[in-house]
Amino acid sequence: MQRNVLVVDDEAGIIQAIRRMLRAEPFHIHEASSGDEALAILQRHDIELMITDYKMPGMDGLTLCQKARDLSPATYRLLLSGQVDYSALRSAWQQGDVHRFVAKPWDNLLLSMDIKEGLKQHDLLKNLQQVSRAIHTEQAMLLTDANWIVRMASPLLCEALQCEESDLLGVNLFAHALSSMPVTLETDVTRQVEQQQTWLGYFNLTGPQQLNLPAWMAITPLGSQYRLCSCNFVASDQSPQRDLKDELQRYSGEHHLQRLQKAAGDARSEPQLMVVALPEEVSHKDLSSICYERLQAATDDLYEIYSPQPHTFLILLPASVSAEQIERLSQNIQQDFNESVSFQGQPLLLQPQISIEQKPANITHWDDWLRHRLGLPATSQKEQPHSTAAAPVSGHQHASSQYRALPVFDQQGTLSALQAPQANTYDESGWSAWFNAIGSVWQQYFERELHIIMPAVNQPAASVRGFIRALGEARQHLPLECSIILGEDCILSQEETDLNWRDELRSQQCRLFIANFGRSFLNSRQILSLPIQGVSLAPEFLIHMRNSKSLPQSRRLLQRIHDHELTIYAPGMDNTEALASAHQSNVDWLSGSVLSRELSADQLQWFSPSAELG
Structure with a gap:
């Protein structure tokens, strides 16, 4: 067209x-x-x-x-x-x-x-005009009142957020329960809508499940009492789990554990595991993947499947599955494997051994049993915090499990850094407790220096200063590196307050990153002339790179950044396309839900070099 x-x-x-x-x-x-x-x-x-x-x-x-x-x-x-x-x-x-x-x-x-x-986005704006005339569309959308309280949510949006419409009704559009946008954005959007104009911009939806769904949002007034919010998701693939078998095994079994936990949690009573054991010569990952796909076909893709070892597959069977259904499923698997598998030019006949396992009576928690079967260390919620953890400062008497961080990985899947929560999450004493909890676990399980990334875009300067002061205090007993991600408005501003603020961050030995490269209006030449040490990529940048025509040029662009010794950080890896692009482009750091969700301090041991990742 x-x-x-x-x-x-x-x-x-x-x-x-x-x-x-x-x-x-x-x-x-x-x-x-x-x-x-x-x-x-x-x-x-x-x-x-x-x-x-x-x-x-x-x-x-x-x-x-x-x-x-x-x-x-x-x-x-x-x-x-x-x-x-x-x-x-x-x-x-x-x-x-x-x-x-x-x-x-x-x-x-x-x-x-x-x-x-x-x-x-033109298509989105044009569609929104039609919606304003006749409010009936298959577009993912919300209807809010003049105070941004959700009054209606479309089925498509609820499906993307993995919730019911009732979960969203009465929630403020800019509240943490629905989105993760800066408070300052609400003022800009409200100003335009009150002037009977349509606002169009980037919007990150989270929903009750605390997902991370980047979208382009268009918001238009409907009279004086309502606002119509329509969005196009940046990533078209909202359910990437099935495409992640090989990629995610480079990190940990944690993602698979979350899938099995959710499936087990949806059951009204105890589910079972069907164990499909193939001959040990199924040790090659390509052959294991072929067997995985054959199992998916035999089960009609109705059940969660995980492979803790290449030749062993676990199928989670809800309690509602009858004995007759289990028997039919077993027969289907045996029948599918009666046909030889072609691998490296040779036909292989693989005879699976099938058995059923139930949670042993001496194990109380589902998490512990699933973690054991997936080859992950047990971390029952009833365990006590590590005795080596430093005591938080007064006024914040929480276990280390209450303090959280987002794991950041390098290209080899090694945990390289931690992204801190937003700066306004804690006051200065709260950040001191956070550093104590995170630092104690890090020193116990990791030999390398702890590197913290602070996303300070649109965060109050006072909150970031509280974090920086706590950082200085923590450095007295903990080796620390820190990178601060700032918006282009802060990086480019020549106002005296912003100049002094950047000088203050540098005096605290903080590395400065510019946010949303690929969405900012700066080109690569201007980026390379800035006094910064790294760039944080906009999520949509990596998705565009999957285009075969633009991929070589994209690599050259990022290579220029590498050549100038700038670190490239790709946050928000929430779909397979972006993850593949990040690996092809040699991005230095990656984080996002396809790699790991945000973890508590005591859960960081899962990524310790000594942990068994299955």
């Missing part, structure tokens, strides 16, 4: 350069050399995306975007800027006049990504 794109610039060479960049795409390119000419084209044609220069004679790009918003609200507006006035650009974004900024000279890869993403 041909898409209509309008390019506006008083320099013909810029328009031709963009034409060349997009020559392989199914786009019809409209050209304009001034704002007035662009508005005339917008009146005559259904323009889906507009790229305009900022500095032009007569009407500048910001004014053009403002007028285009009224004339063609569904047109995605992308502004090119050679002379960056960050405060003006940010104000335009906050007002909703501009959807995206791209600095000149641009990277072809990033600009093409922005254009393709912009066309998707």
